[in-house]
Amino acid sequence: MKFESVEKQLALIRRGVEEIIPEVELIQKLEQSIKNEQPLIIKLGCDPSYPDLHIGHAVVLRKMRHFQDLGHQAVLVIGDFTGMIGDPSGRNKTRPQLTLEETHKNAESYLDQAKKILDINKFKTVYNSTWLDSMSFGDVVRLTSKYTVARMLERDDFTKRYKSEMPISIHEFLYPLAQGMDSVHLHADVELGGTDQKFNLLVGRDLQREYDQDPQVIVTTPLLEGIDGNDKMSKSLENYIGLNDTPEQMYGKTMSISDDLLERYYLLGADVEVKTMEEIERELADPNTNPRDLKRKLARRLVSMYHNESDAKEAEAHFDRIHLHKGIPDEIDIYHKNENETILDSLCTTATVSSRSEGRRLIKQNAVKWIGELVTDPLFKPEPGFGEGVVKVGKRRFLKIIEK
């Protein structure tokens, strides 16, 4: 197997990466790989406690895709065993433990979504229960004898919890060690992960040394901010763009990010090439550029990546219909509606109409419109995946409805 030169490979590997620890070892490994015509084994641990992925999760999957494109062997480790423990990384409390069944179900959904990013012909999926399940108590004793309590407590989140007297269960100490054993089992050359995984990844490196292997190189990717720009993207904070979002949802959410995030979203979310990135930086620096235009381009690009170009065009048209629709004031009330609610329900709940009977009467009188279309059925509800839209009641009442 023929590989690109070390320089060319490094250029792609470095793109949008936070740290490579240590880069000099990565260079050696790439040189060896070229010399022996052998791909490197690239490990990525997947935490199957999330059934829904978002473009924040995708950052590290895109990095894996880079390694695939360079000809290396992608190995996705489904942490079905470690999912039972629950990764305590970055948590300020003990996680609920999942059962193996829950974990397997989530893993299938994870893989389905990861396939939108990875080259599906070139990756291997393994379940870490395969080797961790067969470890006995004695094996665990030997494993845990290789790490000290003090070193484990040095991990940021453990330090914080210990100092503030928040409980840390002892089984949480087993997580970094168990996922580190995955690296030993796979003889991983490189492990990828978000910056919040740095400690765990380094444990894998340490354990490989303890088990007389060449230690893996760590490649960490930044955590993408959520669309609110305050926190990292996360489902529980409802500031995410999901890989399973509809084109309309994806487009609308992208349009809602602040201008500050544009560069990060282009680099990490849209994974643009170095040359394109330079152009975008130039445009952003130009006072004549309207950031809105760059945002529209980003939104189209993201929808094209996860759906296709024609979906992107339609999503843009949908967005324009709502937002450029004449006569809608700039500031209107916003309501997040549940799936089963009808338009009439939403109007009643928000007191946009004074009563259910007033609502029915207005619908009968053709005075209610949903995204410019007349609502004639009192039981009408928008199709799931609509993202957002505006209801107009009479001439002056407006309500923006957003999908929960």
Place this chain on the structure above:
Amino acid sequence: MKFESVEKQLALIRRGVEEIIPEVELIQKLEQSIKNEQPLIIKLGCDPSYPDLHIGHAVVLRKMRHFQDLGHQAVLVIGDFTGMIGDPSGRNKTRPQLTLEETHKNAESYLDQAKKILDINKFKTVYNSTWLDSMSFGDVVRLTSKYTVARMLERDDFTKRYKSEMPISIHEFLYPLAQGMDSVHLHADVELGGTDQKFNLLVGRDLQREYDQDPQVIVTTPLLEGIDGNDKMSKSLENYIGLNDTPEQMYGKTMSISDDLLERYYLLGADVEVKTMEEIERELADPNTNPRDLKRKLARRLVSMYHNESDAKEAEAHFDRIHLHKGIPDEIDIYHKNENETILDSLCTTATVSSRSEGRRLIKQNAVKWIGELVTDPLFKPEPGFGEGVVKVGKRRFLKIIEK
């Protein structure tokens, strides 16, 4: 099965005990046992990292004997699995881990010695590898999820090591939990242990609660001081009276303890009854008592317990021959000799004779005596187990030789 009244049982159980946690639950358990005519299950964990037991170890075995005498079920848990981890209790560093074979060999020796104290017809021996070995990594995760790091670090020895930055390996956290699982497996009603085991014993109590069992009652016994009176009795400090010591060694070592220790040795070492103990306290308080007489009685008693009365008498005679032998000054040089050394070797090493040839000449001239007996063979060495004795060379040179 018929049992004594709660009061009668308690009187014996309380003798020489440090703590009963909580006594009220012990009373309930005894009442239940009487009512249901069912013996209580009394657990004692044996640490098989010591192949040689001493009367310090015997304290808790005697407490177990009391429970046996009251009709309860003694269960000795041989920690062959936990021995592999090494109990970190009271240690200021990580212990070396033993192999299962080393542990089994030590366990046999432990049991041989324990049989000198226990009623051998009424005890059950179990190896904790039987159930701990078959625990999987997943079982260990579930077990370790039941205890927090902070609680574990509250243990005295861990706190000290953590604060002084001495390494604690994570596997040491597994020891208290593993031995606690023994209590769960055995459905123990009572667990016995030295005061240094209190933390571990309480973990067993906690785990039984977590596994929906009635928690065991903890009965701790004091740690017996060594014959030097400074530290707890321990082989490494060479301040112990071994259960396998010869009558002469046992007698001699007992005679060397300070008067302050007499009461503790009577109570904990000789396990005397309450009435006898009261007598001894009275005698000790009487200014007319010579503590030496009480020490002789104690020494006879200890030898009788571990050997027999006639051995005790002989050991006393042997002791008197050495110590009361006329013409031996009170203060003479002391030498600890190795097993293979001859008397002549010892005399040369200590420069009691000026040269090996002077030594040989003196032996030829019938000028050397060992405990009053003429030494005629230059290669003569005392039989192992002699304890101690005095060599007389000519009329004025003396050397007390003590077995190493």
